[in-house]
Amino acid sequence: MAAGLDPTLTTAALAALEAALNSALALDPAGQQQLGRLAGSTFAIECTAPKVNVYLQPAADKTRLLGYYDGPVTTRVRGAAADFAELAGASDPAAALINGNVALQGDSAPLIELQRIIGQLDLDWEAPLVTVLGDVAGHQLAEFLRSSFNAGNAVSGSLRRQLDEFIHEEARLTPPRLEVEDFYTDLQSLQQRVDRLQSRLDRLRKRMQASHT
Amino acid sequence: MSEKRSTHFGYREVDEEAKAGLVANVFHSVAARYDLMNDLMSGGIHRIWKRFTIELSAVRAGQSVLDIAGGTGDLAAKFANIVGPTGRVVLADINESMLNVGRDKLLDTGFQGNVEFVQADAQYLPFPDDSFDCVSIAFGLRNVTDKDLALRSMLRVLKPGGRLLVLEFSKPVNPLLGKAYDGYSFRVLPVMGKLVAGDSDSYQYLAESIRMHPDQETLLGMLEDAGFVNCEYHNLTGGVVALHRGFKA
Numbered sequence: 185m186a187a188g189l190d191p192t193l194t195t196a197a198l199a200a201l202e203a204a205l206n207s208a209l210a211l212d213p214a215g216q217q218q219l220g221r222l223a224g225s226t227f228a229i230e231c232t233a234p235k236v237n238v239y240l241q242p243a244a245d246k247t248r249l250l251g252y253y254d255g256p257v258t259t260r261v262r263g264a265a266a267d268f269a270e271l272a273g274a275s276d277p278a279a280a281l282i283n284g285n286v287a288l289q290g291d292s293a294p295l296i297e298l299q300r301i302i303g304q305l306d307l308d309w310e311a312p313l314v315t316v317l318g319d320v321a322g323h324q325l326a327e328f329l330r331s332s333f334n335a336g337n338a339v340s341g342s343l344r345r346q347l348d349e350f351i352h353e354e355a356r357l358t359p360p361r362l363e364v365e366d367f368y369t370d371l372q373s374l375q376q377r378v379d380r381l382q383s384r385l386d387r388l389r390k391r392m393q394a395s396h397t
Numbered sequence: 398m399s400e401k402r403s404t405h406f407g408y409r410e411v412d413e414e415a416k417a418g419l420v421a422n423v424f425h426s427v428a429a430r431y432d433l434m435n436d437l438m439s440g441g442i443h444r445i446w447k448r449f450t451i452e453l454s455a456v457r458a459g460q461s462v463l464d465i466a467g468g469t470g471d472l473a474a475k476f477a478n479i480v481g482p483t484g485r486v487v488l489a490d491i492n493e494s495m496l497n498v499g500r501d502k503l504l505d506t507g508f509q510g511n512v513e514f515v516q517a518d519a520q521y522l523p524f525p526d527d528s529f530d531c532v533s534i535a536f537g538l539r540n541v542t543d544k545d546l547a548l549r550s551m552l553r554v555l556k557p558g559g560r561l562l563v564l565e566f567s568k569p570v571n572p573l574l575g576k577a578y579d580g581y582s583f584r585v586l587p588v589m590g591k592l593v594a595g596d597s598d599s600y601q602y603l604a605e606s607i608r609m610h611p612d613q614e615t616l617l618g619m620l621e622d623a624g625f626v627n628c629e630y631h632n633l634t635g636g637v638v639a640l641h642r643g644f645k646a
Contacts, residue, residue: 192442192634195449254455 194251198238202249209247211307218301220244225258225294233264242298260289272299404542405609416542417518421492431498432469434593434600438586444471446638447535449631450564451475453642460530461485463554465519466537468492470499470508476533477503477512487524489517519547524554531555535564539610548623555645561625567632567639568612574635582607613639 209216222242229238239253261268263286274280277299281288288295314322352360359367402413435443450472456462462476467488477486488503490496493516500514517523519534519541532551541547551561569575582604590600611619613630616639620628625643632639 190634191449191631192445195452196442196445199445199448250452252449252452254453255457 198249198251206246212305215305228257228260230262231265259291259295262287413542446633447471450562454531454562456531459483463487463529463532465489465534468495470503472535477508484511487513487515489515491518522550522554526553527556528554530559533562538563538565539606552624557645559645561643563641566607567636570636616641
């Protein structure tokens with residue numbers, strides 16, 4: 185009766201993902217607390233390629249991932265996996281939602297808040313490492329991971345800035361963001377003036393036709 | 398003179414009145430090692446089947462749930478977490494040993510306040526009409542003597558709009574999987590039962606009772622005949638298990 189993938193597989197995959205997600209969230213109590221503010225919300229993520237539906241219910245103690253959900257949904261997003269990856273990594277989620285290929289239904293504010301919280305997660309690997317490896321080795325490995333992560337972040341940030349500058353200022357391949365926004369503002373204003381002029385012309389034409397008859 | 402009606406107990410034909418006692422003996426015997434055996438027999442997959450059951454139950458905070466043949470309380474614990482302090486979960490089982498194990502397990506792990514424990518026969522549920530938002534029975538219906546009577550009893554205690562979930566062993570959809578499953582059930586399970594629970598007969602009964610249980614379509618028809626509407630089923634693990642769902646109009 186039920187077509188498609190055996191629910192055992194999808195349910196097992198989601199159970200594993202949920203366990204991993206909650207283990208990771210346990211390493212950032214502040215982030216988990218922030219997720220608690222979204223308790224009661226249900227986010228439906230409908231992936232069209234590959235075809236998978238996931239329902240996410242955030243909570244302070246345990247965030248749930250469901251493959252099947254019958255109740256009311258706060259926000260529903262639909263798109264391909266690549267579109268969701270783009271949205272998840274966007275520095276400006278609101279702009280990514282508006283300009284991206286993800287279709288949205290319902291309240292967008294909780295979704296933007298969720299994306300912000302996930303983006304700001306700061307996982308503390310030291311506690312589990314110390315538990316497994318002991319104080320000295322655990323701390324040293326955590327320090328190494330932290331410094332590698334920070335160095336990686338700094339390098340990628342600097343690379344992004346330099347690339348941005350090269351594309352916009354040196355090669356002039358695409359215009360800078362501010363120039364584009366100015367251009368759109370001017371365009372919008374021009375469109376409004378053209379519309380007004382068109383209305384005036386229409387009124388004049390009607391008046392002339394009335395005086396001829 | 399009234400003629401005694403018979404029913405099946407595994408592959409054996411027994412008097413209807415005797416079946417409940419025979420099933421009770423099986424579960425008295427396996428209660429202490431029930432969870433461990435479930436994990437061993439299914440390789441832990443029974444947790445995934447139960448998780449899917451919880452998802453399809455769509456139970457929400459504040460609702461009331463009846464878990465029939467709830468045994469060691471796996472589903473009841475999950476329902477109790479979802480319905481929260483304003484909700485109500487009733488863990489019911491006909492078997493005193495199973496109910497004791499379930500009650501001890503839940504109380505020892507901190508479940509109290511929203512969970513009740515009731516020794517009850519699924520055929521004659523001791524609850525008023527329209528009492529529950531959801532009724533579940535996981536791996537229990539095949540042990541019930543009169544399944545139609547039990548289904549009608551479940552319909553009675555459900556609130557209008559409420560849903561019944563029947564998670565039960567069923568018929569594999571792939572013949573090859575069916576053969577492998579037969580071999581596993583009749584050769585491996587009784588040996589495993591002997592080694593872990595010290596009781597091979599009970600696990601022989603388990604394998605036989607699964608084969609005697611109605612297949613997916615037959616059980617679907619039974620739900621509809623009992624008065625449930627919008628009935629459907631989902632095959633899990635190739636039909637080794639099926640989850641049936643029906644609503645009270």
